Amino acid sequence: MVTDLRAPVSTGRVSAAVAAAGVSSFALLYAPQAVLPQLAGAYGLDPGSASLTVGVATTALALAVLPLAALSEVVDRRKIIIWSVIGSAVLGLLLPLAPDYRVLLVMRVLQGVAIAGFPGVAAAYLADQVGAARLPAAVGAMIAGNSVGGMLGRLGAGFTAEPLGWHGALLVVAGVSAACAVFAAVTLPRTVRPAPAPARSGPAPDRGWIRRMAVPCAAGSLGMGAFVAVYNAAGFRLTAPPLDLAPAVASLVFLAYATGTVSSAAAGRLVDRLGRGPALVAALATTVAGTLLTLPDAVPVVAAGFAILTAGFFAAHTVASAWVAAEAPPRARGRAAGLYTLCYYLGSGAGGTAGTAVYGHAGWPALVALIAGWLLLALVTVLVTSRPPRGRRGSPARNPEATSAL
Secondary structure (H helix, E strand, C coil), X not given: CCCCCCCCCCHHHHHHHHHHHHHHHHHHHHHHHHHHHHHHHHHCCCHHHHCXXXXXXXXXXXXXXXXXXXXXXXXXXXXXXXHHHHHHHHHHHHHHHCCCHHHHHHHHHHHHHHHHHHHHHHHHHHHHHHCCCCHHHHHHHHHHHHHHHHHHHHHHHHHHHHHHHHHHHHHHHHHHXXXXXXXXXXXXXXXXXXXXXXXXXXXXXXXXXXXXXXXXHHHHHHHHHHHHHHHHXXXXXXXXXXXXXXHHHHHHHHHHHHHHHHHHHHHHHHHHHHCHHHHHHHHHHHHHHHHHHCCCCCHHHHHHHHHHHXXXXXXXXXXXXXXXXXXXXXXXXXXXXXHHHHHHHHHHHHHXXXXXXXXXXXXXXXXXXXXXXXXXXXXXXXXXXXXXXXXXHHCECCCHHHHHHC
């Protein structure tokens, strides 16, 4: 692989634009989660049927991300991101006008497909724009925006649902998302593609990049499954005895996403100090520790546990996502980012459903044991597969591009 020596664009500008796109996309994706009881009442649904409002969108996102990532290899990635955020925001503004629940679900499917254009190509776009050395910090800013969006979407809809109804709550979130989408569309720098490597004799180009995706994809999938499972069950845990919190107070658990915003932005610096393998191990271990802290029946300890596990998860997601973008050849970054996003959201769907079922049948300690097992499996996978080959005189062999990037 030829090291890209071009001058990168301003990291601050591109990071701000991509962060705004993340806020817009993930606020729209998760806002309906906060108004599921109102949707169930309005349409006469049971909780499981109402939850399809979230499920169909995330499933559509997962299924659409690989085709859109492949498209980004031949179409300007900046254009895909802009169409993604603008299209999903427009659908968000139209969502409260749905005449019935079936139409609402169809619109959510379309919105999930539209949103997929952002997570499917954003990391590859950043890798093209800022260069390898600045990639972890840029990806950290992107994921910080994602976490802010997820938090604002849930909290914004939750706090406005009572005075405005679910229609007004979703409209408020869509309005904020539309403003962020316009900002992103205006400020995103034009795509800078790495120049193709000149033809030369020598070893054949590396074609084993897909195999090297296994570790970060596994970590992202297992981590996201654990994270969604614990938050799916959080409301039940916090409002049930012995904690007995009021639903409005219990919803404040989503404020823990703020720690994810901070840790995402800091993860790049952690990689620079430790390397990507040790940084991912540290992030996963932090997530496990936070998960275990949710076991005691004491609200302050449980709140601290959610804050710590959220910080650890978003740091792990940042490292894994940047790992994928850096390992893939420049011309395959779109497919690599799509593969990671597919694994990530499949983990969300499968892990979230399985974890919530375990909680319903066996309680919180069983859920904690299950997700701690998933996280430890990811941690051990990183430890076993990320040992660098030994160079001369017993020193680790170094890959200058990989070590400078992550």
